[in-house]
Amino acid sequence: MAIREILTVPNPVLKQVSQAVEVVDDELRALMDDMLETMYAAPGIGLAAIQIGVPKRVIVMDLAREGEEKQPRQFVNPEIIWASEETQGYEEGCLSVPEYFDEVQRPSRVKLRYLNYQGEQIEEDAEGLFAVCIQHELDHLNGVLFIDHLSRLKREQAVKKVRKLRAA
Numbered sequence: 189m190a191i192r193e194i195l196t197v198p199n200p201v202l203k204q205v206s207q208a209v210e211v212v213d214d215e216l217r218a219l220m221d222d223m224l225e226t227m228y229a230a231p232g233i234g235l236a237a238i239q240i241g242v243p244k245r246v247i248v249m250d251l252a253r254e255g256e257e258k259q260p261r262q263f264v265n266p267e268i269i270w271a272s273e274e275t276q277g278y279e280e281g282c283l284s285v286p287e288y289f290d291e292v293q294r295p296s297r298v299k300l301r302y303l304n305y306q307g308e309q310i311e312e313d314a315e316g317l318f319a320v321c322i323q324h325e326l327d328h329l330n331g332v333l334f335i336d337h338l339s340r341l342k343r344e345q346a347v348k349k350v351r352k353l354r355a356a
């Protein structure tokens with residue numbers, strides 16, 4: 189396993205739409221292992237492949253709380269097949285927009301379909317932080333960042349802050 193570099197705004201690669209995965213094989217599993225290691229090292233709770241510059245529809249996540257045992261999860265070609273009309277606001281952050289946090293409104297419950305680490309098709313309901321995180325990560329696969337859900341002014345402030353951070 190290896191820790192990869194996480195791309196940050198305004199890197200144009202983050203705007204790319206990722207491509208569907210054709211087979212879940214050892215090469216893809218190695219990518220998912222690297223993604224998890226990179227996410228844990230950051231540290232973060234979710235990471236999309238495009239954030240390390242790989243335009244594939246792959247997400248990793250671990251929502252275990254501090255002190256709890258690790259719960260690594262992998263999602264290949266994830267799709268939202270149902271979303272609630274009810275929404276919830278959550279203060280989001282992103283490893284590609286370090287040290288910037290703001291509230292985003294999203295459907296509070298969704299139903300997902302994806303392939304797991306073994307390549308099996310799974311359907312699963314998500315709510316709470318899981319629903320927030322999977323929608324945030326799925327946006328990445330479509331070239332959308334959480335700051336794209338904010339006003340233009342806030343988005344520009346976020347990018348400026350990250351540029352400054354990088355220059356420091």
Ligand code: ZN
Binds near residue numbers: 281283284325328334
């Ligand atoms: Zn993110």
